[in-house]
Amino acid sequence: MLLDGINKAFESKARLGIMSVLMVNESADFSTLKSLLSLTDGNLASHTRALEELGYIQCEKRFIGRKPNTTFVATEAGSKAFSAHLQALEDFLNGVKKP
Amino acid sequence: MLLDGINKAFESKARLGIMSVLMVNESADFSTLKSLLSLTDGNLASHTRALEELGYIQCEKRFIGRKPNTTFVATEAGSKAFSAHLQALEDFLNGVKKP
Numbered sequence: 001m002l003l004d005g006i007n008k009a010f011e012s013k014a015r016l017g018i019m020s021v022l023m024v025n026e027s028a029d030f031s032t033l034k035s036l037l038s039l040t041d042g043n044l045a046s047h048t049r050a051l052e053e054l055g056y057i058q059c060e061k062r063f064i065g066r067k068p069n070t071t072f073v074a075t076e077a078g079s080k081a082f083s084a085h086l087q088a089l090e091d092f093l094n095g096v097k098k099p
Numbered sequence: 100m101l102l103d104g105i106n107k108a109f110e111s112k113a114r115l116g117i118m119s120v121l122m123v124n125e126s127a128d129f130s131t132l133k134s135l136l137s138l139t140d141g142n143l144a145s146h147t148r149a150l151e152e153l154g155y156i157q158c159e160k161r162f163i164g165r166k167p168n169t170t171f172v173a174t175e176a177g178s179k180a181f182s183a184h185l186q187a188l189e190d191f192l193n194g195v196k197k198p
Binding site: 002008012017020023086089090 | 196
């Protein structure tokens, strides 16, 4: 089946979105991701935690003035895995279109 | 964001697989889907039930001799929704490749 390369870690719309943003931008902070992807705090936090545990993104917490700020970057492993996933999706789509 | 058209109902690899098989074939029975998609009975049953509840597939139960046989077909609504999802995935991929 053509689904072999599809990575469960990136299945959901939210995770596709998070990784896409972090591939195109050096980094993105929590509130930027939240508004770009229209996610709730809890939802975004659970997806970023999962991606962090998989080693696909890194999270930096710091303070800007008195406000806590959390920034995310894609790791090299994350970029590679996500590229492979996108390629797998593309192969799958090509396979479905030309059965 | 380019993720708007992505349909949560088809997010998982299993559901992408089930719908793809049912788009390409008139119908498929439980054991065919199971072996094509390398899913367990429980896993496949929970995905087919969810897709049936959404009105995207229909399930026919009958007996072949003494053996129960369950066959699935994609509904018109399912075919349309899945095509729209594939288009959304394609748009998303094109957007990610050319930021």
